Amino acid sequence: MMTRRQMQSLMSAFGLMVGTRALAADSPFHGRWTGVLAAGAVRLTLRLEIDAKGATLFSVDQGNARIPASRVAIEDERIKLAFAAIKATFEGVLTDDHHIDGTFTQGAPLPLRFTRGEVAEATPEPVYPPLTxxxxxxxxxxxxxxxxxxxxxxxxxxxxxxxxxxxxxxxxxxxxxxxxxxxxxxxxxxxxxxxxxxxxxxxxxxxKVGEVLDERGSPVPAAYRDATLLHLLSHRAGLQPNLDGINAVFYSRDPLPDPRAERRKWALAALKQKPVGPVGAQNVYANNGYIIAGAMLExxxxxxxxxxxxxxxxxxxxxxxxxxxxxxxxxxxxxxxxxxxxxxxxxxxxxxxxxxxxxxxxxxxxxxxxxxxxxxxxxxxxxxxxxxxxxxxxxxxxxxxxxxxxxxxxxxxxxxxxxxxxxxxxxxxxxxxxxxxxxxxxxxxxxxxxxxxxxxxxxxxxxxxxxxxxxx
Missing domain, CATH: 3.40.710.10 (DD-peptidase/beta-lactamase superfamily)
Incomplete structure (x- = not known):
């Protein structure tokens, strides 16, 4: 099962640019492919576009997030793709001119069939026995x-x-x-x-964030000033998902008598990071948004x-x-x-x-x-x-x-x-x-x-x- 963090990292790859190996101009894999990834309770429509320049994956149900392939390898009817931005791979076989059958791995391996064109083949919901x-x-x-x-x-x-x-x-x-x-x-x-x-x-x-978290002489950066509570809770504020690991180690893990100061410090640090995109434009799953919302309530x-x-x-x-x-x-x-x-x-x-x-x-x-x-x-x-x-x-x-x-x-x-x-x-x-x-x-x-x-x-x-x- 893809975790929420893994699943939503499909969203957070917006704007990332990574290199791919050029493909042969006449590859039978060229074109647009669509598949449905069934991950337990969640079903995601994925679109794969392949041309001579490389391959790009789009998460259609998550704001059409764009994930360029970091590695492309094709041998006869087999294709291997790596997506470093989301720590995922896809390995498949061209079974005929219209289908690629394979496995998408992001934490756990999941079967995935791509069908040529804009529409994925319908896949039935799995039947689960009642729990005992x-x-x-x-x-x-x-x-x-x-x-x-x-x-x-x-x-x-x-x-x-x-x-x-x-x-x-x-x-x-x-x-x-x-x-x-x-x-x-x-x-x-x-x-x-x-x-x-x-x-x-x-x-x-x-x-708006700027209405609540502005400090004297240190206003909230312009990129985030107009982000609203609704943007924060919808992962639409343009925020980076988390603070980088180096900064995160300076925050307490043991219970604090009053966590407000550290939470505000984290929120303000998150607001100083480079935006992943304009407010409202892209769904980028961000813990930072909920931390900032909490700091606003406080x-x-x-x-x-x-x-x-x-x-x-x-x-x-x-x-x-x-x-x-x-x-x-x-x-x-x-x-x-x-x-x-x-x-x-x-x-x-x-x-x-x-x-x-x-x-x-x-x-x-x-x-x-x-x-x-x-x-x-x-x-x-x-x-x-x-x-x-x-x-x-x-x-x-x-x-x-x-x-x-x-x-x-x-x-x-x-x-x-x-x-x-x-x-x-x-x-x-x-x-x-x-x-x-x-x-x-x-x-x-x-x-x-x-x-x-x-x-x-x-x-x-x-x-x-x-x-x-x-x-x-």
């Missing part, structure tokens, strides 16, 4: 994942499954009430918090994002297990541990001061929430049922609507069938969630590592959880 604990455990074992959990709900009926161990080096079993790290699934929570404050007239969707409210999301979202929904960073107490095996990956080996990452078990605290609004499966279902059901006690109807609409012509709403990917989906990972955990308001179902799945095979397993388990909910 045995199925969950089989998927976990096949992926070498230490622990995995999944849950679904339809109406008020819910079911939660857990399998495996909290650590690869311990036999303590994961429990149904254990807490899981949800990574970028936090983004829809931050967007929901923003909607709460819009309803309270504390901020507007049209509030500036306007005088409260930290952590305090705001607890009081404005978690408490009203009855969520009691939510916290920030990796779950668990130092020196104890009271919660699952995240794991680093080395082939089939999984190394547990203990929690505690000075240990790199999560992203810096400043990234909170973009991806640091943990909570139990039961509480995740509470959160997902709120987006399914859209209670007026939490948000006005127009605010629910704003959260669930793509505002710039692609499939990304505010912290959610809107599938062709109308269901809401997102995934998240801090490289030591991986999770996916889905809200299908039409069917009245929600589903979630998570694992305590983020290996490519684990991502595939979690995506499959999520769809089986959806199938179980739909079979009632």
């Amino acid at each position: 604990r045995e199925l969950l455990n089989d998927k976990r074992l096949a992926a070498y994942t230490p622990g995995m959990a999944a849950a679904w709900s339809r109406g008020t009926q819910t079911e939660i499954f857990a399998a495996g161990a909290r650590s690869s080096e311990d036999e303590i079993a994961v429990q149904m009430e254990d807490q899981w790290h949800w990574g970028s699934i936090t983004k829809s929570m931050t967007a929901t918090l923003c909607a709460r404050l819009v309803d309270a007239a504390a901020i507007k969707w049209t509030t 500036q306007l409210s005088g409260k930290s994002w952590e305090t705001l999301i607890q009081t404005e979202l978690f408490t009203p929904l009855g969520i009691t297990s939510a916290g920030f960073g990796a779950p668990g107490r130092p020196g104890q095996m009271d919660q699952p541990l995240g794991h680093a990956v080395n082939g089939h080996k999984r190394k547990p990452m203990p929690v505690g001061p000075g240990l790199p078990t999560d992203n810096p605290v400043a990234l909170g609004p973009a991806g640091r929430v943990h909570m139990s499966m039961a509480d995740m279902l509470l959160y997902l059901r709120a987006h399914r049922d859209r209670p007026a006690s939490l948000l006005k109807p127009e605010s629910w609409d704003a959260l669930h609507t793509p505002h710039f012509g692609d499939e990304y709403a505010l912290g959610w990917v809107v599938r062709p069938d109308g269901a809401l989906w997102h995934n998240g990972s801090n490289t030591m955990w991986y999770g996916e969630v889905l809200v299908d308001a039409k069917a009245g179902t929600v589903a979630a799945a998570c694992a305590n590592d983020a290996a490519p095979d684990t991502m595939t397993a979690v995506g499959s388990v999520l769809m089986s959880a959806r199938a179980a909910a739909g079979s009632l």
Whole structure:
């Protein structure tokens, strides 16, 4: 399964120029090809253009992001392409004049057929068996994942499954009430918090970055001044995805009494980076946008994002297990541990001061929430049922609507069938969630590592959880 970070990196390649090897002028691969990449809950239309100068991949469903090939190799009917900007490859065979059958690899290998022309051949949705604990455990074992959990709900009926161990080096079993790290699934929570404050007239969707984060003698750079809250939450502010690794190491990973100063520092540093494009022009998946949005909320409210999301979202929904960073107490095996990956080996990452078990605290609004499966279902059901006690109807609409012509709403990917989906990972955990308001179902799945095979397993388990909910 392609992770949210991997999938959205297709967007972030806008404007990158890398060299390709020239092709023969009469290559049978010349022309325009279109295919559909089925990555679990997400299906992406990809277009491939090949000529004598090289090859370029376009992600049609993600703003037509342009990804030039960094390497092209053709031998008879075989083609190999590398896309360094997104760390992906494609290897295929020209089976006839109209088809290239092959494998697209970006973390995990996925089958991909390109058809000559503008239209991809229709591919049926995979059929997933309803989730059982045995199925969950089989998927976990096949992926070498230490622990995995999944849950679904339809109406008020819910079911939660857990399998495996909290650590690869311990036999303590994961429990149904254990807490899981949800990574970028936090983004829809931050967007929901923003909607709460819009309803309270504390901020507007049209509030501009420059209006809030200007400092005396140091205004927000002109490239970003007019980016609005809506641009930030839609990944349309023209921001770089993250700070570079050298700068990121200077930010705290241990809990801070008040994270506002570091978050503002990160936000201002992100606003000094070179834009990837004009505001509104391109969907470039950016943690920076959500961090800046969090800093804006903090500036306007005088409260930290952590305090705001607890009081404005978690408490009203009855969520009691939510916290920030990796779950668990130092020196104890009271919660699952995240794991680093080395082939089939999984190394547990203990929690505690000075240990790199999560992203810096400043990234909170973009991806640091943990909570139990039961509480995740509470959160997902709120987006399914859209209670007026939490948000006005127009605010629910704003959260669930793509505002710039692609499939990304505010912290959610809107599938062709109308269901809401997102995934998240801090490289030591991986999770996916889905809200299908039409069917009245929600589903979630998570694992305590983020290996490519684990991502595939979690995506499959999520769809089986959806199938179980739909079979009632």
